[in-house]
Amino acid sequence: MNTKLYYISILPLIFLLSSCSDDVTRSQPVEYTSSVEKLVQHSEEFIPTVYSYDNGIHIAVGFGIANSIMVEGEGGNIIIDAADSVVEAEKIYKFFKNINSNPIKAVIYTHNHGDHTFGAAYYDSISEEKPQIIAHETTAFYIERIMGILNPIISARSSRMFGTFLPEEQLINVGIGPFLGVSQSTPGYMKPDITFSDELKLTIAGIDIELYHAVGETNDQLFVWLPQQKALMPGDNLYKTFPNLYTIRGTTHRDVKGWVDSLDHMRSFNPEYLFPSHTKPIEGEEVMKTLTLYRDAIQYVHDQTIRLMNQGLYPDQIIEMIELPSEIADSPFLNEFYGTIRWSVKSIFNGYLGWFNGNISDLDPLSRKEEASRLALMVGGVENIYLQLEAAVTAKDMQWALQLSDHLIALNHKVNDVNKLRSIAAEYIGQRSPNPNKRNYLLSSALELEPGFELENIIKSDAYLLKQLSMDNFFNILSVTLNPEKVETGIYRACFAFDSGLKKTITLRNKIAEISSASTDCDLNIETNDSLFKETLAGIHNPISKVASGEINTNGKSAEFLMFLSKFRN
Ligand SMILES: [Zn+2]
Incomplete structure (x- = not known):
């Protein structure tokens, strides 16, 4: 097991330990509790390093949130996971190229997340021949959904969870990597060329590669098995923290039982090397031990x-009852530095039974405002809730302070003062949380409560990226941005004919936008170029000037078309 290590010090780790203070004010430096110090130590997992193995596998850890892996072949190499930006892919490839400069023949995405896919375009930019992009058949669908209809909310919640806008000294790490770098450049996502459903065996540059669909952290997850090297790449189905069975940035239900089955499938190969897409590689007998433990x-x-x-228990009761068994609770692979048991329990409940917890008082509860106003009445007026909030902050009873502030915000009472106290509570809890997702989410939320602070969207788009996304994606976005207040009664049909031959129709009816390919009875006929239309919708071009120039041909109905577009705005 001859492991050569190349240590690279582009990101020296700074362990910040500041002085303690009892004052409860914003931005006061705090001494880390012992559990937060453990998170600080966890940063050792992310010292930028390329681990090289004699079997021709090289893994770059700690350059960005996710690892990138290079496998050497004959006259060409492959990359497994492309890092989270072209900036990081370039940094990583400098080291890979020094090891072996043969062309990159293929990039395999273990799943759709940006930290595994957004660096791919770098490999296209340096290659004479475009590398093959290989993924599960549903990967493009999930990427388009994140870039499309869910983009505003997933971007906002991701930037909170990963602490994208926090001052550097507040960000310890993000649990599975040092920081999220997707906003460093426009996503260099390339759509897959080769996809599969259950499994795919192929040989590239003499490397025998087996890919298996393996639901878990995502529904499109795959694992890579290299039989010649006895090496396993589990994607994000295993890393050195408790797994993210639910992610607080928001996700569809993660199939937890499927995740166990996927790990069992990996175990069936008896791998000798394990190269995860986050945290350090493992080898020897530790591999099977860790897969089993996980x-x-x-x-x-x-x-x-x-x-x-x-037994009829509700999720809020179950979270108080489940702890890992003592036999495995102390494993460094199960520290809650990314997922937590409490959030997982709620997600599992929800995955099987949906949002209704079974409690009759939660079926159709009073509105937040109604509940708050009755509470205010009960305690002798809303100002008494405010005094309780002040007292909770003084007593450092910060979760209670957050919950009290919810009532006051619902009643619109002293909102500025309430937000200041809410911000203090959020920062206090965040600073003391050893889970980086919770920590970063609360610290970021405290920052957002500062007057004038606005979250930026972390996913920027350009013409290259838009080409990778289907036209369907853009029409799906139009559908969910329709403002019903701007739609008149009756049926209105806008028909689009694109240079590529593609036809799309939007029918406005009953305050919905039906998307179809029908093109009869059109009130509006639009002819244009595919890319230009996508770029206009993405805000790269002003629709007024494109209509004026005729690049978007409205057949004499410019004002009507612009009026039509204006309905698709919040
Ligand atoms: Zn990942």
């Missing part, structure tokens, strides 16, 4: 949640 921890949380669900 699947056991997930199964425990899954099975115990269901056992307690079946």
Whole structure:
């Protein structure tokens, strides 16, 4: 197991330990609690390093949030996971190229997340021949959804969870990497060329590669098995923290039982090397031990949640009852530095039974405002809730302070003062949380409560990126941005004919926008170029000037078309 290590010091780790203060004010430096110090130590996992193995596998850890892996072949190499930006892909490839400068023949995405896909365009930019992009058949769908209809909210919540806008000294790490770098450049996502459903075996540059669909952290996840090297690349189905069975930035339900099955599938190969897409590689007998430990921890949380669900308990009760068994609780692979058991329990409950917890008072509860106003009445007036909020902050009873502030905001009472106290509470809790997702989310939320602060969208677009996305994606976005207040009664049909031959129609009816390919009875006929239309919708061009220049041909109905477009705005 001859492991050569190349240590690179482009990101020296700074462990900040500041002085303690009892004052409860914003931006006061705090001494890390011992559990937060553990998170600080966890940063050792992300010292930028290329780990090189004699079997021709090289893994870059710590350059950005996700790892990139290069496998050497004959006359060409492959990359598994492309890092989270072209900036990081370039940094990583400098080291890979020094090891072996043969062309990159293929890039495999282990799943759709930006930290595995957004660096791909770098490999296209340096190659004479475009590398093949290989992924699961649903990967493009999930990427388009994140870039499309869910983009505003996923961007906002991701930037909070990863602490994108926090001052550098507040960001310890993001649990599975040092920081999220997707906003460093426009996403260099390239759509996949080769996809598969269950499994795919192929040989590229003499490297035998086996890919297996393996649901878990995402529905499109795959793992890579290299039989010649006995090496496993599990994607994000294993890394050195408790798994993110739910992510607080928001996600569709993660199939927790499927995740266990995927880990069992990996175990069936008896791998000798494990190259995860986050945190350091593992080799020797540790591989099987870790795979087994990880699947056991997930199964425990899954099975115990269901056992307690079946007893009629509600999620908020179950979260207080489940802890990992003592046999495995102390494993460094199960520290809650990314996922947590409590959030997982709620997600498992929701995955099987949906949002209704079964409690009749939660079926159709009073509105937030109504509940707050009755509470105010009960305590002798809303000002008394405010005094309780001040007292909670003084007593450092900060979760209670956050909950009290919810009532005051619902009643629109002293909102500026309430927000200042809410911000203090959020920062206090955030600073003391050893879970970086919670920590960063609360610290970022405290920052957002500062007057004048506005979150920027972390995903920028350019013509290259827009080409990778389907036209369907843009029409889906139009559908969910329709403002019903701007739609008149009746049926109105806008028909689009694109240079490529593609036809799309939007029918406005009953305050919805039906998207179809029909093109009869059109009130509006638009002819234009595919790329130009996408770029206009993405805000790269002003529609007024493109209509005026005729590049968007409205057949004499310019004002009507612009009026039509204006309905698709919040
Ligand atoms: Zn990842």
